[in-house]
Amino acid sequence: MRLPLSGLGWLTAGILVAACGGTKPSAPTGGGAAGGGITDLMKARGLSEADVAAALKTYTPTGKLDEYLTFASGGHSGQVIVIGVPSMRILKYIAVFTPEPWQGYGFDDQTKAILDQGKRFGKDVTWADTHHPALSESGGDYDGKYLFIGDKANARIALIDLADFTTKQIVTTELMVSDHGASFVTPDTDYVIETAQYAAPLGGGYADPKTDYKEKYRGGVVFWKFDKAKGRIDKSSSFMMEFPPYTQDLADAGKKVSDGYAFFNSINTELSWGGDMEGNPPMESGMSQNDMDYMHIVNWRKAEEVIKAGKFEMMGDMKVIRLATAVSEGLLYFVPEPKSPHGVDVTPDGAEIVVGGKLDTHGTVYNFAKMKALMDAGTFDGKDDWGVPILSYKDSIRGQVELGLGPLHTQFDDKGFAYTSLFIESAVAKWSLADLKVVQKLPSHYNIGHLLAAEGDTVSPDGKYLIAMNKWAIDRYTKVGPLLPQNFQLVDLSGPEMTLLYDMPIPLGEPHYAQMIKADKLHPVDVYKPGEDPITGELATNAVEGGKERIERKPDGVHVYMTAIRSHFTPDIIRVKEGELVHLHLTNLEQAYDATHGFAINSYNINVSVEPGEHSDMTFLADRAGVFPMYCTEFCSALHLEMAGYLLVEPK
Numbered sequence: 001m002r003l004p005l006s007g008l009g010w011l012t013a014g015i016l017v018a019a020c021g022g023t024k025p026s027a028p029t030g031g032g033a034a035g036g037g038i039t040d041l042m043k044a045r046g047l048s049e050a051d052v053a054a055a056l057k058t059y060t061p062t063g064k065l066d067e068y069l070t071f072a073s074g075g076h077s078g079q080v081i082v083i084g085v086p087s088m089r090i091l092k093y094i095a096v097f098t099p100e101p102w103q104g105y106g107f108d109d110q111t112k113a114i115l116d117q118g119k120r121f122g123k124d125v126t127w128a129d130t131h132h133p134a135l136s137e138s139g140g141d142y143d144g145k146y147l148f149i150g151d152k153a154n155a156r157i158a159l160i161d162l163a164d165f166t167t168k169q170i171v172t173t174e175l176m177v178s179d180h181g182a183s184f185v186t187p188d189t190d191y192v193i194e195t196a197q198y199a200a201p202l203g204g205g206y207a208d209p210k211t212d213y214k215e216k217y218r219g220g221v222v223f224w225k226f227d228k229a230k231g232r233i234d235k236s237s238s239f240m241m242e243f244p245p246y247t248q249d250l251a252d253a254g255k256k257v258s259d260g261y262a263f264f265n266s267i268n269t270e271l272s273w274g275g276d277m278e279g280n281p282p283m284e285s286g287m288s289q290n291d292m293d294y295m296h297i298v299n300w301r302k303a304e305e306v307i308k309a310g311k312f313e314m315m316g317d318m319k320v321i322r323l324a325t326a327v328s329e330g331l332l333y334f335v336p337e338p339k340s341p342h343g344v345d346v347t348p349d350g351a352e353i354v355v356g357g358k359l360d361t362h363g364t365v366y367n368f369a370k371m372k373a374l375m376d377a378g379t380f381d382g383k384d385d386w387g388v389p390i391l392s393y394k395d396s397i398r399g400q401v402e403l404g405l406g407p408l409h410t411q412f413d414d415k416g417f418a419y420t421s422l423f424i425e426s427a428v429a430k431w432s433l434a435d436l437k438v439v440q441k442l443p444s445h446y447n448i449g450h451l452l453a454a455e456g457d458t459v460s461p462d463g464k465y466l467i468a469m470n471k472w473a474i475d476r477y478t479k480v481g482p483l484l485p486q487n488f489q490l491v492d493l494s495g496p497e498m499t500l501l502y503d504m505p506i507p508l509g510e511p512h513y514a515q516m517i518k519a520d521k522l523h524p525v526d527v528y529k530p531g532e533d534p535i536t537g538e539l540a541t542n543a544v545e546g547g548k549e550r551i552e553r554k555p556d557g558v559h560v561y562m563t564a565i566r567s568h569f570t571p572d573i574i575r576v577k578e579g580e581l582v583h584l585h586l587t588n589l590e591q592a593y594d595a596t597h598g599f600a601i602n603s604y605n606i607n608v609s610v611e612p613g614e615h616s617d618m619t620f621l622a623d624r625a626g627v628f629p630m631y632c633t634e635f636c637s638a639l640h641l642e643m644a645g646y647l648l649v650e651p652k
């Protein structure tokens with residue numbers, strides 16, 4: 001379709017034609033009498049009434065704020081994207097697993113230390129595949145305090161403090177080589193759940209799958225303990241539970257009646273490990289042989305007691321409940337789930353769990369009370385090869401809903417409806433939880449993966465809005481070469497029918513999942529306390545007060561205690577000798593909201609962002625003599641260009 005000329009374009013064109021003495025264009029000039037002007041604009045741009053209604057529902061005039069914020073994974077960028085709803089304006093990229101120059105993330109000592117926490121087997125990892133963000137919860141509701149996000153590629157979890165929207169911690173265990181069911185929080189954020197995806201020998205050692213897959217390959221889940229008082233994950237109080245190598249997939253925590261339990265699905269009870277050039281079927285068909293895989297049901301509250309009773313094995317730096325213990329202590333149960341399952345989503349009342357099977361046309365609704373009764377009575381259909389009890393499928397489900405092709409993930413609203421993404425069909429199915437009937441399907445463009453509704457993972461979803469997170473964009477945007485953006489489609493849930501409101505391109509990674517929170521639940525700070533280290537939240541050891549700037553030579557090198565305030569650095573000349581180790585301690589003395597300064601020195605890869613009050617430390621070896629301008633990289637004031645100085649490295 002040809003792109004219509006914008007309203008402003010018509011205005012400009014009209015003026016140009018008039019200036020050239022041409023005939024007056026019949027196109028509207030806009031801004032005239034309300035009725036006629038708008039009708040003419042609609043005609044000129046080829047807009048329907050529905051288009052205009054959608055525009056009116058999303059257009060957010062200057063100075064008006066959004067009702068919701070969406071936190072989306074930034075996919076391979078290793079970042080998190082913050083998006084206002086309904087405007088769909090991007091408000092921030094939060095640096096998480098990868099260096100990010102604008103925020104100076106990964107350039108100063110503080111944030112380098114955060115990235116160092118994410119090393120794997122001692123090696124730097126400079127990318128991530130961020131998957132599922134999870135907002136912290138109190139009583140099963142988003143509380144607006146923290147955000148967690150998993151890195152599928154490297155089995156890591158990051159913690160973002162929503163007091164300042166910055167990453168404070170990365171945790172990882174080498175017992176796991178990848179994750180997918182991460183991150184999901186328990187209803188009071190006691191634990192952050194990280195579930196392994198691709199099975200591997202526990203601890204990263206070598207084993208040949210041809211001979212040792214069943215014996216040595218394992219899955220598992222880590223329950224990362226969140227210390228609410230400290231606002232940090234506490235590895236020493238965290239624990240892992242070993243799973244059979246069934247390639248676990250998504251996860252969700254129970255809530256209300258199912259609180260204390262967590263649910264995981266798996267896609268490979270076939271124990272396929274690939275080998276398509278070694279006489280085996282490729283993984284995609286190898287893993288799709290069985291009609292049923294197993295949903296895993298874990299009693300994590302009981303597992304806590306088992307850990308307290310010392311019934312664990314220390315593997316590396318992680319307490320591990322071995323599979324045999326999980327079975328003997330009654331912590332792990334299976335129930336069959338059809339077919340190549342993906343999403344496992346607990347309903348807001350916690351009573352049921354919806355599973356989407358990629359190769360099944362149904363959503364399957366499991367009833368927790370039924371499963372609990374079977375577990376309590378010890379009534380099982382059998383056991384798997386590891387002795388894990390298997391509940392009866394037919395006695396565990398309430399029923400199935402005929403959804404369509406490729407059901408994946410399910411979200412909920414406040415009116416008893418569920419919304420399931422249909423990947424193969426490229427649609428969102430709206431269906432009634434009460435009678436398991438589809439009431440509407442809305443096409444998505446195209447290949448929808450996850451979807452999210454406002455407060456859609458909580459005990460009290462809001463309805464109102466849904467975002468379809470589409471993997472393909474094909475014909476939705478002006479062509480930009482073979483690599484296309486992802487397509488977020490905002491959907492209005494407020495009426496009886498879902499209506500599409502807006503297409504938003506996401507040109508960053510493959511944003512995998514997102515959550516949407518009411519904006520008024522968030523209360524970020526405007527500025528840091530003077531001299532604050534944002535990572536610790538404390539006064540930085542090397543914070544610099546105005547008037548106490550200085551350069552000191554110590555046994556470990558030159559320490560430069562600097563301040564920044566509009567529009568100068570003090571000192572603005574730093575003299576060091578070639579070969580000296582330089583420690584820059586920079587405090588932004590500003591306390592005015594938005595008065596950020598940057599600080600950069602060329603060739604030495606120094607580039608930080610110091611928000612008002614923030615203190616930042618930088619360390620580098622001045623191993624090349626020369627003259628290196630240093631300057632503020634944020635356009636902070638009229639004399640911003642003059643906010644500069646020199647690092648002078650005198651030759652030996």
Ligand SMILES: [Cu+2]
Binds near residue numbers: 250512
């Ligand atoms: Cu996913």
